[in-house]
Amino acid sequence: MGFNVHIKNNVIYTTEVSNSFSNVYIKVRKKEQRILSDIEVVLLPHLGSKEWRLRKKSTNRFLAYLTSKKTSQKILDIGCGNGWFSNAMAQVSEKNKVTGLDINIEELEQAARVFKKENLQFIYADIFKVEEKFDQHYDIITLNASIQYFPDLEILFNILKTFLRSDGEIHIIDSPFYDSNQLTEAKKRTSHYYTQLGFPDMTNLYFHHSKDDISEFKKLYTSKKSLIRKLLGRKDSPFSWYCYTSI
Numbered sequence: 001m002g003f004n005v006h007i008k009n010n011v012i013y014t015t016e017v018s019n020s021f022s023n024v025y026i027k028v029r030k031k032e033q034r035i036l037s038d039i040e041v042v043l044l045p046h047l048g049s050k051e052w053r054l055r056k057k058s059t060n061r062f063l064a065y066l067t068s069k070k071t072s073q074k075i076l077d078i079g080c081g082n083g084w085f086s087n088a089m090a091q092v093s094e095k096n097k098v099t100g101l102d103i104n105i106e107e108l109e110q111a112a113r114v115f116k117k118e119n120l121q122f123i124y125a126d127i128f129k130v131e132e133k134f135d136q137h138y139d140i141i142t143l144n145a146s147i148q149y150f151p152d153l154e155i156l157f158n159i160l161k162t163f164l165r166s167d168g169e170i171h172i173i174d175s176p177f178y179d180s181n182q183l184t185e186a187k188k189r190t191s192h193y194y195t196q197l198g199f200p201d202m203t204n205l206y207f208h209h210s211k212d213d214i215s216e217f218k219k220l221y222t223s224k225k226s227l228i229r230k231l232l233g234r235k236d237s238p239f240s241w242y243c244y245t246s247i
């Protein structure tokens, strides 16, 4: 028998729930003070901290791009978390239809509680189990600060490509990619960071991806080299913006 799609606390459940990732993830994010109150979530990305000042830049760039689209867009926001970015995309035009997707129920419920719009919905889904339901459905798929939680980008992109209409696009925003000779050091830093934080298990749930993994993507914004960024006082996102367009 197939899965019984149902709604609970305004979140649509489309696949079986597994908490193996979110149990650890939510504890880590709480310790990092990155689980925000409803009032703070409404304000995003206008929070005023240094991190959010930089994220506002990449958000504005992407929203300007979305605004320039001549037709209404069906958008899937993978790893939407508390939903602020899905909501920002839904605000661009009420003709756009935005689906925020995640596997952490605490923030999905917050997203559904805080952002209520006709053209916006939040779903719980394991994307590796939903293929046929999403078949060639979307004009745009976004991964905003979420790609680092997917272990294998070839497997991820192969699935996401089946969700896209022809000429559909996958956008990766605010996400780190490394030169292959930087990967070992980056992994060590992450392991050290999570161990110090008291959550060594999180190291196994966070993945470092190489620039070679996104060779099919075009850069729509190139981050400045770190020296220039330092001289500029880090006025813009340290991450490039990548886009793949399907045939």
Ligand SMILES: C[S@@+](CC[C@H](N)C(=O)[O-])C[C@H]1O[C@@H](n2cnc3c(N)ncnc32)[C@H](O)[C@@H]1O
Pocket: 021, 022, 025, 078, 079, 080, 081, 082, 083, 085, 101, 102, 103, 104, 107, 125, 126, 127, 143, 144, 145, 146, 149, 150
């Ligand atoms: C750092 S948050 C980013 C949230 C939001 N996109 C933003 O830009 O602020 C990463 C999100 O990815 C989600 N995530 C991790 N693995 C996932 C998966 N396999 N499927 C869907 N979401 C996932 C996490 O639960 C989390 O909410």
